[in-house]
Amino acid sequence: MSDIEIARKANKKPIQEIGDKLGIPSEHLLPFGHDKAKISEEFIKSLESKPNGHLVLVTAINPTPAGEGKTTTTVGLGDGLNAIGKKTAICIREASLGPNFGMKGGAAGGGQSQVVPMEDMNLHFTGDFHAITSAHNLLAAMLDNHIYWGNELEIDIRRIAYRRVMDMNDRALRQIVCNLGGVANGFPREAGFDITVASEVMAILCLAKDLRDLEKRLGDIIVGYRRDKSAVYARDIKADGAMAVLLQQAMQPNLVQTLENNPAFVHGGPFANIAHGCNSVVATTTALKLADYVVTEAGFGADLGAEKFFDIKCRKAGLKPEAVVLVATVRAMKMNGGVKKDDLGTENVDAVRNGCANLGQHLENLKKFGVPAVVGINHFVSDTDAEVQAIKDFVAEQGAEAVLCKHWAKGSEGIKDLANKVVELVEGGKADFKPLYPDDMPLLKKVETIAKEIYRADDIVADSSIRNQLKQWEEDGYGNLPVCMAKTQYSFTTDPTRRGAPRGHSLPIREVRLSAGAGFIVVICGEIMTMPGLPRKPSAENIRINEEGLIDGLF
Incomplete structure (x- = not known):
């Protein structure tokens, strides 16, 4: 059965x-x-x-x-x-x-x-994911709208750091060009979609203590940067209040x-x-x-x-x-x-x-x-x-x-x-919980600690731009944040085919992202997708409503 x-x-x-x-x-x-x-x-x-x-x-x-x-x-x-x-x-x-x-x-x-x-x-x-998707995309819409109506905050559209989301696997939306179609539609730029569960809004809802904390964290989301590389936040776009309203019931x-x-x-x-x-x-x-x-x-x-x-x-x-x-x-x-x-x-x-x-x-x-x-x-x-x-x-x-x-x-x-x-x-009372690293450890050292202690890597591979970015975030006051490692789930390494307990490998870091609202640094290792694609034979092919009006095909 x-x-x-x-x-x-x-x-x-x-x-x-x-x-x-x-x-x-x-x-x-x-x-x-x-x-x-x-x-x-x-x-x-x-x-x-x-x-x-x-x-x-x-x-x-x-x-x-x-x-x-x-x-x-x-x-x-x-x-x-x-x-x-x-x-x-x-x-x-x-x-x-x-x-x-x-x-x-x-x-x-x-x-x-x-x-x-x-x-x-x-x-x-109960519609929670729909609410999160709507709140996330409201901010994206207000960001593009702000730029369309004069860009008072002087956001550099080459440095927009906020993508849209949907709760579906759709590789066609990973990388897109938006605002096409002439002057009335805004300024064309590269953009993309992540899956809703990768949204910073999702992480914020799951880490916030209450509605006040939720709204404050939403306001802390970095949507992009100016030409001088100073950050622009969701609160600067005045989106945080409306986003919290959309999430009020989802927070329960x-x-x-x-x-x-x-x-x-x-x-x-x-x-x-x-x-x-x-x-x-x-x-x-x-x-x-x-x-x-x-x-x-x-x-x-x-x-x-x-x-x-x-x-x-x-x-x-x-x-x-x-x-x-x-x-x-x-x-x-x-x-x-x-x-x-x-x-x-x-x-x-x-x-x-x-x-x-x-x-x-x-x-x-x-x-x-x-x-x-x-x-x-x-x-x-x-x-x-x-x-x-x-x-x-x-x-x-x-x-x-x-x-x-x-x-x-x-x-x-x-x-x-x-x-x-x-x-x-x-x-038995033997639990004495402690995190793997202290808050005040440098960000790169936190990454190295996880790589060596948990993944059993010999070292990490990160170019100077990544190292400099981590140092800059420390100078900006984000050095006490934990790191959130993004890598394949199938292996201790970044190679999904290496099963068992491999040793002597390196951890390649492709990109780092600051999730200031969620309160962690995302470290993307190897080939990891924030918008998955469907397999050759998706489960959706077998899901349907039967003659009795009941759903068949769900696992």
Whole structure:
């Protein structure tokens, strides 16, 4: 049975009942139908004096075409913790239409460990992404309009640093020429589109503490530069107020439920290889006030998602995670060990052992943040006992424990062992979270630290223009910002084909961007796209409304 067929059979409860589990009064829920709602800003503010629950991060090895099931494990662990008597909420990101209709698929989990309503979550949901797209493009329109009506701010149109966005994969829009058609349409210039999840507005919404903070950060967005290279901000264009208005409702976290009727916050969705890859600070901090345990995830592998979760989100929001689950699969270990996707169903213990180097490097990296980790082996039916044992043995040699999880097939019942281990780690009180680098470290040194400590590169390759730009930002007062590394998710290197745990490589830096509103420096490494394209056979070809009026083809 497919994920969407399982989700369709869900015995959903009214969203007010899910809110009751967390003590959210129904008058503070803004319903979107019967099964999803936003939580009022007024209620969130009333929680400030409450103590926080325990924060647990779910991350993974580098993704492979075999699939690791990180979101599925996040949802399953939340259900498992509730099943062993721990009041738990789940915090995950919203899905982008680009991957949904492209190649990756949805973002609601799978099997018996899903968040519902699955169709809504993977499509328009509560309209947050549309609001973010509109707010982003309002600023772009006001910027071009300002230039058209005399350019009072003397913006150098060769140095405009703000592109438009849409929530779809469309390579034709990566690089465009706009304002064609004569005097009435403005001054022709080169421009382009990014996908909405790469928008700085998305990152801002996910890092802002409240509406006031949101508006201030929106005003801090740099839209371009004058001829003297001084920055022009969104507040100079007078766009920040209207942008905040468009985002007022989108700023409120969304509450939904798992298949087992446990609460899930689904809010925000910055890409993990381009942006910081975590759900919103508002959703996470609200959940921590309402639940004893909060299970959240960070995008892609731990080298991207977990590092940014720790060094950007936790640093800026003052969060202190107490345990990490590192998701791995037998299938992925075999792929890292050199087995082709078509041969993954055949037992190959040696390939599993060889592929464990990737898992081991991620485990070593996580220890550097001072948070205890456990490996969750997401079970597939083709896994053999010998292959599973090979992973367990390897992890034990690293001084950690690996736990087999069967939540995809059995829901909470299949992941109770991992839930108990997480509680053991949390209650053991050994967490001593610390970011990888201090705020006052020079920007280039921060990049080098991540490259060497996390990616295991020998050095970085950056030309003088990039080095000079980083120094200039330090002089302009941005030197204390964290860095947000943008690279392929498939490898520790910038080469997506290099699996395993490669050493002795260099990290080439192609470009650096200042996201002054979001509060980080984006460092683009290798060939990374901020506007993906569709694959040869996009998932959209298989998505349709069937004769019963139901959606088919969503993952």
